[in-house]
Amino acid sequence: MRPQSTNTHLKLFIILILQTPFGITTTHYNSKAKTLTLPLKSQVISNGYLPRPPNKLRFHHNVSLTVSITVGTPPQNVSMVIDTGSELSWLHCNNTTTNQVTPHPFFSPTRSSSYSPIPCSSPTCTTRTRDFPIPASCDSNNLCHATLSYADASSSEGNLASETFGFGSSNSPNIVFGCMNSSFSSTTSDSDSNTTGLLGMNLGSLSLVSQLKIPKFSYCISGSDFSGVLLLGASNFSWVGSLNYTPLVQISTPLPYFDRSAYTVRLKGIKVSDKLLNLSDTFFVPDHTGAGQTMFDLGTQFTFLLGPVYNVLKGEFINQTNGTLRVLDDPNFVFQIAMDLCYQINGSGNFSGLPSVSLVFDGVEMRVSGEQLLYQVPGLVRGNDSVYCFTFGNSDLLGVESFIIGHHQQQNMWMEFDLVESRVGLAHAQCDLVGQRVLGLG
Numbered sequence: 219m220r221p222q223s224t225n226t227h228l229k230l231f232i233i234l235i236l237q238t239p240f241g242i243t244t245t246h247y248n249s250k251a252k253t254l255t256l257p258l259k260s261q262v263i264s265n266g267y268l269p270r271p272p273n274k275l276r277f278h279h280n281v282s283l284t285v286s287i288t289v290g291t292p293p294q295n296v297s298m299v300i301d302t303g304s305e306l307s308w309l310h311c312n313n314t315t316t317n318q319v320t321p322h323p324f325f326s327p328t329r330s331s332s333y334s335p336i337p338c339s340s341p342t343c344t345t346r347t348r349d350f351p352i353p354a355s356c357d358s359n360n361l362c363h364a365t366l367s368y369a370d371a372s373s374s375e376g377n378l379a380s381e382t383f384g385f386g387s388s389n390s391p392n393i394v395f396g397c398m399n400s401s402f403s404s405t406t407s408d409s410d411s412n413t414t415g416l417l418g419m420n421l422g423s424l425s426l427v428s429q430l431k432i433p434k435f436s437y438c439i440s441g442s443d444f445s446g447v448l449l450l451g452a453s454n455f456s457w458v459g460s461l462n463y464t465p466l467v468q469i470s471t472p473l474p475y476f477d478r479s480a481y482t483v484r485l486k487g488i489k490v491s492d493k494l495l496n497l498s499d500t501f502f503v504p505d506h507t508g509a510g511q512t513m514f515d516l517g518t519q520f521t522f523l524l525g526p527v528y529n530v531l532k533g534e535f536i537n538q539t540n541g542t543l544r545v546l547d548d549p550n551f552v553f554q555i556a557m558d559l560c561y562q563i564n565g566s567g568n569f570s571g572l573p574s575v576s577l578v579f580d581g582v583e584m585r586v587s588g589e590q591l592l593y594q595v596p597g598l599v600r601g602n603d604s605v606y607c608f609t610f611g612n613s614d615l616l617g618v619e620s621f622i623i624g625h626h627q628q629q630n631m632w633m634e635f636d637l638v639e640s641r642v643g644l645a646h647a648q649c650d651l652v653g654q655r656v657l658g659l660g
């Protein structure tokens with residue numbers, strides 16, 4: 219069952235909205251290119267707020283990572299969800315509302331002199347939107363018309379347009395985005411939301427990363443205070459130690475279940491503590507339909523594994539926690555559609571003794587441990603106990619054909635996406651401290 223969308227727009231935490239640009243000169247690509255540094259925060263976004271592509275490859279949960287940037291001339295403050303799993307950036311646009319709250323839930327194009335709608339004769343409209351879940355079309359004014367659809371079957375419509383986006387002190391003109399109508403916001407009673415839109419960061423040609431032509435980007439998400447840092451451009455890793463890399467996997471032939479714009483990597487196995495699960499290699503290799511792809515996705519909260527793999531992991535985790543954790547006494551309970559291993563825990567729980575779960579990639583291991591393994595179901599109690607669920611879920615229950623590594627599992631990990639070398643670098647890090655340091659606060 220799909221969880222109900224809620225009207226609550228609960229902010230979990232706010233951090234330092236200190237737009238300190240952290241300029242590091244990139245020597246290899248362009249000596250003038252600066253690294254842009256933005257504080258990240260995570261917040262609960264109403265379940266129906268973010269669009270869901272109909273290609274079944276992705277599934278959004280409602281804790282999202284956001285950054286504050288500016289759009290337009292003069293600049294309007296907006297808060298954007300970061301999504302490495304989608305291509306088109308979009309803003310909720312509304313020409314009639316006055317901009318009193320800042321950041322505002324709407325962007326007003328009529329108040330911006332740099333707003334420019336894209337005509338549908340433009341190649342941006344005709345060729346670069348072909349792979350969109352819903353390709354762009356032509357509206358009655360001969361402008362490029364875009365449609366986004368949502369999990370609750372509603373949709374929003376708008377125009378592709380170009381605008382000046384401001385990241386810290388740096389402005390990037392002519393960024394293509396979707397200026398969507400705002401009827402959607404009212405249906406979710408999200409009018410108190412400060413989140414104006416989404417930054418699409420996948421490998422597609424209209425994504426922000428592609429448009430800015432940045433050679434790499436990195437982020438570090440804190441596990442303790444819902445903060446973090448996003449760096450666009452090259453960066454200096456002396457504070458996190460050395461990164462280990464795994465290559466990005468690209469395929470030349472389009473396959474129905476393979477998202478070629480995703481950050482795809484090669485998963486080779488899974489360990490619980492030091493025990494490698496007995497899983498044949500064939501489980502991790504995409505089949506002739508593309509099913510079985512492994513991707514990193516900041517637009518998804520938790521991590522989902524294909525059924526056969528998930529079931530083996532679940533069995534081993536139950537075995538290794540037998541005696542320390544009590545499985546929830548309700549076999550029919552499933553958290554967020556796909557997370558069916560839950561525990562009853564008395565008190566606040568001390569998870570430091572749990573067996574770690576490691577995702578083994580070609581070249582690097584990503585270890586998930588401690589409290590990152592269990593997520594407290596909000597508001598649910600059994601007797602004196604709280605209910606916590608294992609943060610890995612079953613893709614099959616979502617109707618998804620891939621392994622998706624969400625942002626919860628990427629906490630306390632320095633993650634670098636190197637688009638030039640086509641690889642992903644990982645290092646375990648304490649992101650609250652790293653974030654303060656990178657943002658120049660520590």
Ligand SMILES: *[C@@H]1O[C@H](CO)[C@@H](O)[C@H](O)[C@H]1NC(C)=O
Nearest residue numbers: 221224226262265279280596
């Ligand atoms: C979204 O957040 C609300 C408030 O915390 C919660 O009750 C609801 O279960 C969440 N839904 C999903 C799909 O996570």
Ligand SMILES: *[C@@H]1O[C@H](CO)[C@@H](O)[C@H](O)[C@H]1NC(C)=O
Nearest residue numbers: 235293294295317319320321
């Ligand atoms: C945008 O935010 C900055 C920093 O918080 C603030 O100084 C500025 O006044 C805001 N601009 C508008 C138009 O609200």
Ligand SMILES: *[C@@H]1O[C@H](CO)[C@@H](O)[C@H](O)[C@H]1NC(C)=O
Nearest residue numbers: 372373374375399400401402
């Ligand atoms: C926004 O788009 C939706 C989807 O087509 C449409 O139903 C709605 O009427 C539009 N709202 C406005 C205010 O134009």
Ligand SMILES: *[C@@H]1O[C@H](CO)[C@@H](O)[C@H](O)[C@H]1NC(C)=O
Nearest residue numbers: 311312313327328335398399
């Ligand atoms: C707002 O106005 C701009 C410029 O007139 C127009 O291109 C755009 O479609 C309008 N957006 C909405 C959502 O009405």
Ligand SMILES: *[C@@H]1O[C@H](CO)[C@@H](O)[C@H](O)[C@H]1NC(C)=O
Nearest residue numbers: 311312313314315399400401
């Ligand atoms: C703009 O916002 C107003 C007030 O919230 C709403 O009535 C109107 O339908 C919105 N317009 C569009 C084009 O979404």
Ligand SMILES: *[C@@H]1O[C@H](CO)[C@@H](O)[C@H](O)[C@H]1NC(C)=O
Nearest residue numbers: 227229319320321410411412
């Ligand atoms: C929106 O932003 C303002 C100013 O930063 C803040 O006071 C307010 O609490 C925020 N609202 C929400 C729902 O996050």
Ligand SMILES: *[C@@H]1O[C@H](CO)[C@@H](O)[C@H](O)[C@H]1NC(C)=O
Nearest residue numbers: 241242243453454455456457
């Ligand atoms: C990287 O950081 C270290 C220590 O923080 C500093 O000594 C070094 O100069 C920096 N390198 C670059 C290229 O900024």
Ligand SMILES: *[C@@H]1O[C@H](CO)[C@@H](O)[C@H](O)[C@H]1NC(C)=O
Nearest residue numbers: 494495496497498499526530
């Ligand atoms: C691993 O699984 C295969 C197939 O399920 C089985 O034949 C084999 O005995 C298992 N190996 C171990 C060490 O459990």
Ligand SMILES: *[C@@H]1O[C@H](CO)[C@@H](O)[C@H](O)[C@H]1NC(C)=O
Nearest residue numbers: 530532533534535536537538
């Ligand atoms: C769990 O452990 C028991 C006893 O050690 C073993 O018989 C069983 O096969 C294990 N289950 C799984 C799923 O590994």
Ligand SMILES: *[C@@H]1O[C@H](CO)[C@@H](O)[C@H](O)[C@H]1NC(C)=O
Nearest residue numbers: 533535536537538539540541
């Ligand atoms: C847990 O341990 C008990 C006794 O130590 C055993 O009887 C039971 O089968 C174990 N359960 C699992 C799932 O391994």
Ligand SMILES: *[C@@H]1O[C@H](CO)[C@@H](O)[C@H](O)[C@H]1NC(C)=O
Nearest residue numbers: 563564565566601602603604
């Ligand atoms: C659970 O916690 C409550 C209150 O903290 C305590 O009274 C109770 O004895 C605990 N139960 C168990 C089984 O530990």
Ligand SMILES: *[C@@H]1O[C@H](CO)[C@@H](O)[C@H](O)[C@H]1NC(C)=O
Nearest residue numbers: 542566567568569570571572
């Ligand atoms: C949690 O348990 C570990 C041992 O499993 C212990 O070393 C640690 O002190 C405990 N932490 C707290 C806060 O109780």
